Amino acid sequence: MPGKWxxxxxxxxxxxxxxxxxxxxxxxxxxxxxxxxxxxxLSRRLTLLFILCSVLFFIRGYVASYDNGTDIRSERxxxxxxxxxxxxxxxxxxxxxxxDQPSNEKLVFTxxxxxxxxxxxxxxxxxxxxxxxxxxxxxxxxxxTNFHSFDYQQYLERKGIHWQIQTDQFDxxxxxMGNTNIVTQIxxxxxxxxxxxxxxxxxETAPLVNALVYGDRSQLDETVETAYQRxxxxxxxxxxxxxxxxxxxMLLFVGLRLGVTRQHMLMxxxxxxxxxxxxxxxxxxxIRAVAMLMFAALFKIxxxxxxxxxxxxxVFVCYLxxxxxxxxxxxxxxxxxxxxxxxLSSYSLLKRRxxxxxxxxxxxxxxxxxxxxxxxxxxxxxxIFSLVxxxxxxxxxxxCYSPAISVLIGLSYDCWNLGLVSDSMDKYITRxxx
Numbered sequence: 070m071p072g073k074w075x076x077x078x079x080x081x082x083x084x085x086x087x088x089x090x091x092x093x094x095x096x097x098x099x100x101x102x103x104x105x106x107x108x109x110x111l112s113r114r115l116t117l118l119f120i121l122c123s124v125l126f127f128i129r130g131y132v133a134s135y136d137n138g139t140d141i142r143s144e145r146x147x148x149x150x151x152x153x154x155x156x157x158x159x160x161x162x163x164x165x166x167x168x169d170q171p172s173n174e175k176l177v178f179t180x181x182x183x184x185x186x187x188x189x190x191x192x193x194x195x196x197x198x199x200x201x202x203x204x205x206x207x208x209x210x211x212x213x214t215n216f217h218s219f220d221y222q223q224y225l226e227r228k229g230i231h232w233q234i235q236t237d238q239f240d241x242x243x244x245x246m247g248n249t250n251i252v253t254q255i256x257x258x259x260x261x262x263x264x265x266x267x268x269x270x271x272x273e274t275a276p277l278v279n280a281l282v283y284g285d286r287s288q289l290d291e292t293v294e295t296a297y298q299r300x301x302x303x304x305x306x307x308x309x310x311x312x313x314x315x316x317x318x319m320l321l322f323v324g325l326r327l328g329v330t331r332q333h334m335l336m337x338x339x340x341x342x343x344x345x346x347x348x349x350x351x352x353x354x355x356i357r358a359v360a361m362l363m364f365a366a367l368f369k370i371x372x373x374x375x376x377x378x379x380x381x382x383x384v385f386v387c388y389l390x391x392x393x394x395x396x397x398x399x400x401x402x403x404x405x406x407x408x409x410x411x412x413l414s415s416y417s418l419l420k421r422r423x424x425x426x427x428x429x430x431x432x433x434x435x436x437x438x439x440x441x442x443x444x445x446x447x448x449x450x451x452x453i454f455s456l457v458x459x460x461x462x463x464x465x466x467x468x469c470y471s472p473a474i475s476v477l478i479g480l481s482y483d484c485w486n487l488g489l490v491s492d493s494m495d496k497y498i499t500r501x502x503x
Contacts, residue, residue: 073115074382080119081126081389085396088130098123126389133393139231140172141207148203148234150178151247155197155260157287158182163191163239166230170200177210177225177233178203192264194241197256201244205236217449227394255347259283262348266478277306281466281474284308284350301437301455305466307400308349310358310408312471316345317362335366353388353401357408360384378412381405399447403440410439426460433459 079101086094102120105111111119149170156165156178163180182188210233213220225231249257263285267275276288286294286306297303317338324334346359361377361384368375385405388395395401414435433456444451452458 072376072379072382073118074379074386076111076115076119077122078382078385080122081386082396084123084126085130085389085393088127089134089393089396126393129390130393137226137229137394139174141169141174141232143207145207146204148176148205150176150201150203150234152178152196152199152201154256155195155263156191158188158192159287161188165196167234174232175228175230177230178205179233179235180239181237190241192267195257195260195264197260198247198249198253199244200247201239201241203234203236203243204238205234208233208235227397229394252347255344259348259350278474278478280306281308281312281471282478283348284352284355299452299454300458301452302458302462304403305462307352307354309354310361310404311467312349313342313345313355313358313362315467315471316475317342332370335370339363339366353395353398354404356388357381357384357401357404360388378409381409381412399443402443402447406443407436407439410435429460429464430456433463 080098083094083098087098102116105116105119106113150167151170152165152167153175154166156163161182163178163182165178167176167178168174169176182191210222210225210230212222263279263283266278266282267288270278276286276290276293279285279288284307289306294303294306297306320338320341321331321334324337325331329337342359342363346355349355361380364380364383365375365377368380388401411432436459437455441451
């Protein structure tokens, strides 16, 4: 029988959907509670616990929906904005997420850069934590124009964003760096790392390096990204649980070989993993992997070993409690669903002695099978080449390309600062990318 945390996760999902959209989602919960009471499938204590969990998440969803509004007047033109995660420059278009200081609301800021000189100066600025006075016009995000097409307005509303602000004039002299906390400083470090790679790595390689190291895909060429999507391997350009687990495993291995005790290394990982989660972009898959490793380490240190499936469900429940609207995020859905299905099938996979190639084929097939319903519901298409492409490219990316890029970028900070990098290094990176 699945663990209690699995049922708690299901209760959380249906309770939030009931508070967000329709009370119809309470019907499965009601039938489940009746079934467990009359058949004694669950103990009375667990049944009562799940009822309380249902009430908790329904209230949490209701409060989140009630608070997800705007107090900014549409005729307002004067703003003081704090940029939170750095801006993205695509051609002559600058976009960024910012917080309006008086209302403390999130906005999407857009600006069309009039000259190359101004673009060059904006690209050199570390914008995270920057406070700027801006004159601009508020616009409502665009709704979906066709049935089942992407609804940008709904997408932003679920992130707590209700307005776009567009300006024709943006003067850096009106900006100053605000008081930064430790989280903002880590975001600034990430932004500087992205700028460093963009400046010193070849133009053909820098976008891929930023995607694999910092989780930033804003610089990827649209045709390249489309090709990865059609092959069904776009997830290779996003930092996933495998990246986080590989890095944590490497740190644990090095620490143990240096004589650090396992308990102390686990405590070090608990401290370092949140920092890496921010550096990697803080996407749902990264947060899921970081939180799972942290929970597993803490349980190992202070309590006892816990089933990985239960750890995943605990992270899932806590994530939804903190950010209920993340339930609608496709990356969140794929990350937790595929991971849970893999964990359920891992026992039978480990029990059988199969070749690495056959195991890779089975794992790729299971991942594809688990992701297909979500992909069809969200994008109405799947790649017929995904299974073969994953078998070919997953080992190359995770065991060759990603570790090599991580080592190379680590060495490059000293090498470029000392002026020791030659043209042959640039040629090697370009050749590796090709």
